[in-house]
Amino acid sequence: MTPAELSRTVLRSVRGAVEEQELSVPVPARIVVRPSPRPGCGDYASNVALQLAKPAGRPAREVAEILRKRLAGSPGIARVEIAGPGFLNFTLGDEAQVALVRDVLAQGGGYGDRSGRTNANLGAWSGRSAWSDRSAEAGSADDSAAGSSAREVAVAEALARIEAAAGVPARSCAPRSCGPPVPHPPDLVALLARLGSDEARWVLLRPAAQDPVRLPERPLQRESNPRFRVQYAHARARALVRNAGELGFSGEPGDVGLPVGEVASGVPEEAARRSGPGEEAGTQAASAARTLQGLLTLLATYPCVIEAAARLRAPDRVVRHLEATAEAFFRWHDDFPPLPVGEQKPLAVHRARLALAEAVGTVLANGLRLLGISAPEYL
Secondary structure (H helix, E strand, C coil): CCHHHHHHHHHHHHHHHHHCCCCCCCCCCCCCCEECCCCCCCCEEECHHHHHHHHHCCCHHHHHHHHHHHHCCCCCEEEEEEECCCEEEEEECHHHHHHHHHHHHHHHHHCCCCCCCCHHHHCCCCCCCHHHHHHHHHHHCCCCCCCHHHHHHHHHHHHHHHHHHCCCCCCCCCCCCCCCCCCCCHHHHHHHHHHCHHHHHHHHHCCCCCCCCCCCCCCCCCCCCHHHHHHHHHHHHHHHHHHHHHCCCCCCCCCCCCCCCCCECCECCCHHHHCCCHHHHHHHHHHHHHHHHHHHHHHHHHHHHHHHHHHHCCCHHHHHHHHHHHHHHHHHHHHCCCCCCCCCCCCHHHHHHHHHHHHHHHHHHHHHHHHCCCCCCCC
């Protein structure tokens, strides 16, 4: 279940309460649902009851209780709780998590794309255009800083793809989508010559609009470079799929089981070498559970991030989301290994973990392509 789907579910509960005269309020056009701000507060939260309390003329917690009763037992929702002055906290059921992974894999390159086109068909900034033929001029160009012209071109091209994916009507002819190729400014040509296409675009798109661009001396192919780490996470996800194929199994959305350090049915216990007894083991298990939920939340909120980036004309939001997804993937991978170890046979949990890894790779690839950056299969 994505935040958008949960939002529609909550909206239906409000509409039902109004129709049955439990509440007397104007039905809002949309309900805002966000990931819960703190561990232990469910997966998502909404302040809808606080928003409706004043027009309803009732305490927010009373409004929240009306909605909680209506939402309890809804498909995909395991638990609804009221917190603080009237926040609704939602905990999703396992079936919702499985459905999310299944949905990402089913949509593939179209996940997060409302345009009806496959993300892969939007193209990438390959560097083979009019300005690449002028690379001989790069040495004479002033590349001491990324000029506004280079940044504006990179942002405009990324926004053309992001807005198309979000279903936003085209504002104007995108630099690379209408008419013959237009030569790029010298500072962009110089930046490409020095950093390469992927790194150049990443450093131009990563800062928020009000922040300056900081140029590296050269592209670093190591995990300390956020761009490389995101691409490496994608390549790692694809490698897991290939390695599983060599072992004779493929991904199937399902229960990913317990993390390493816990005893999972059919999975050898590794607690002796990964976690201590008692409270320490419980703390590690709780941390692993939060890591899993964090990764699932990032997958679920990807379409919302694309919409927000288009609405705010802020491709840096996509960059930050990809960085967070890559970080969460690596942490999850350590706690929930997708491949069997040693002589262990592939089990249902391995197929489920592999499906989740494949879903992560799909989201990373989709986001990278919207930014115009390659999503390599190998690194």
